[in-house]
Amino acid sequence: MSEAAGCHGGRETLEAAARAAGKSLVMDELARNYPRGPHDQPQSMCPAFGSLRVGLRMRRVATILSGSACCVYGLTFTSHFYGARRSVGYVPFNSETLVTGKLFEDIRDAVHATAKPEEVDAVVVINLCVPTASGVPLDLLPKQIDGVRVIGIDVPGFGVPTHAEAKDVLAGAMLRYARGEAEAGPVARPRQMVEGERSVALIGELFPADPMGVGALLAPMGLTVAPQTPAREWRDLYAALDCEVAAAVHPFYTASIREFRAAGRPVVGSGPVGHDGTAAWLEAIARATGTTAAQLDAAKARALPAIRAALEAAPIAARITVSGYEGSELLVARLLMEAGAEVPYVGTACPRTEWSDADRDWLESRGTHVQYRASLEQDMAAMREVKPDLALGTTPLVQKAKELGIPALYFTNMVSARPLFGAAGAGSMAGIVAAQTRGRERFSRMVSFFEGVGTPDGAGYGFREKPVDPPGFRDRQRKLRAAKAKAEESVGT
Numbered sequence: 001m002s003e004a005a006g007c008h009g010g011r012e013t014l015e016a017a018a019r020a021a022g023k024s025l026v027m028d029e030l031a032r033n034y035p036r037g038p039h040d041q042p043q044s045m046c047p048a049f050g051s052l053r054v055g056l057r058m059r060r061v062a063t064i065l066s067g068s069a070c071c072v073y074g075l076t077f078t079s080h081f082y083g084a085r086r087s088v089g090y091v092p093f094n095s096e097t098l099v100t101g102k103l104f105e106d107i108r109d110a111v112h113a114t115a116k117p118e119e120v121d122a123v124v125v126i127n128l129c130v131p132t133a134s135g136v137p138l139d140l141l142p143k144q145i146d147g148v149r150v151i152g153i154d155v156p157g158f159g160v161p162t163h164a165e166a167k168d169v170l171a172g173a174m175l176r177y178a179r180g181e182a183e184a185g186p187v188a189r190p191r192q193m194v195e196g197e198r199s200v201a202l203i204g205e206l207f208p209a210d211p212m213g214v215g216a217l218l219a220p221m222g223l224t225v226a227p228q229t230p231a232r233e234w235r236d237l238y239a240a241l242d243c244e245v246a247a248a249v250h251p252f253y254t255a256s257i258r259e260f261r262a263a264g265r266p267v268v269g270s271g272p273v274g275h276d277g278t279a280a281w282l283e284a285i286a287r288a289t290g291t292t293a294a295q296l297d298a299a300k301a302r303a304l305p306a307i308r309a310a311l312e313a314a315p316i317a318a319r320i321t322v323s324g325y326e327g328s329e330l331l332v333a334r335l336l337m338e339a340g341a342e343v344p345y346v347g348t349a350c351p352r353t354e355w356s357d358a359d360r361d362w363l364e365s366r367g368t369h370v371q372y373r374a375s376l377e378q379d380m381a382a383m384r385e386v387k388p389d390l391a392l393g394t395t396p397l398v399q400k401a402k403e404l405g406i407p408a409l410y411f412t413n414m415v416s417a418r419p420l421f422g423a424a425g426a427g428s429m430a431g432i433v434a435a436q437t438r439g440r441e442r443f444s445r446m447v448s449f450f451e452g453v454g455t456p457d458g459a460g461y462g463f464r465e466k467p468v469d470p471p472g473f474r475d476r477q478r479k480l481r482a483a484k485a486k487a488e489e490s491v492g493t
Ligand code: SF4
Pocket: 005, 006, 007, 008, 042, 046, 047, 048, 067, 068, 071, 074, 128, 129, 130, 156, 157, 158
């Protein structure tokens, strides 16, 4: 395997190399957990960032990357940009250490040097594309060193389609390890654990205030919120697994959900968004936990009028398209529609799973097109076609929207950075939508003012006039292209 192989090296080539190098089981499991869609290459950041971020956000967990220096540079840069505030371990390699197996020995040495029980509970090693394709066998690492758990995972861009799903790769591996520990004997007591408490384990990275809001929704049913998945501390994994029911709020955590099920926990999809969404979710939780009808009624009576009031106090009158790769796109679309918005299109980079079926049904029955594994091209085509008052989306989509004079908001930075659930969620969305759609007329003026400037052909300096091509430039280029095509044709014959 060439050291230069990577995102652009071709998925088939890398996958075939990984299989030939003994990683068939890993590749099969990734394909089962994260089925591919219309695009087979990640269209967002390097997927491994999802796993890296989950590791870096946990207390007393060290994370080590094994991969090409350019990948590691990008991943560490991004993790510090997002406030990692701790070192990322890195085991470098070259062609020789890769081919001779010395890289594995180097990783093992690094794990031994890092696994200090007074400092960490676990060490995570992440194989990036090249070490995965080369078969670096992380499963041969010791399972624990002086009580420090060692978790090795393969997170190649040619096997994990989005960084969202890469979060599940590590979260699922940790839950599996913790479940094994809990089944083998007594484990450390989770912080803030109250004996006899019945809890709901939320799955997905949520806005920090949302779990508290969900806790308030559940309280009349005699339920509390367990530590979230992905966890923030190793012992939280035990508390999460000890729940009454797991709530797959983000519906793509396939490996994690498998662990909850293996621990005998029922799993509920969707989430408490808007009035209808909250009512349906509370009912599903009640069914899964055997909550009495009186307790369910009490929970609804406490939550639903406040949500209805929040929605009515901040109605949204706008056509909005929603695109993203967070996994919460369908929930956001539901909330917007309950507030009065027209949402003709929802695109999510995540795959379809049964945990978002209720949201998909709800949206489709109201005329929304739901596109799973949406490519950037599909998102853009939808935006061009429906001409929304506001487009919620990823960075390249927002850029394109602004070029077209359509107000747009970054899903990750703006939408995911707000509460989504209960009354707080109902009130939060209207404000940003109103502020952005008010700017539509300003956008149109900007587009007509800059018409033709800064676009590929007209890029460059020039305030009053568009830059002009040098005389004869286009003609010469056309002739050069024609000559090149002719030369290639004659080589091929
Ligand atoms: S590890 Fe990430 S950045 Fe590196 S080649 Fe793979 S997908 Fe690309």
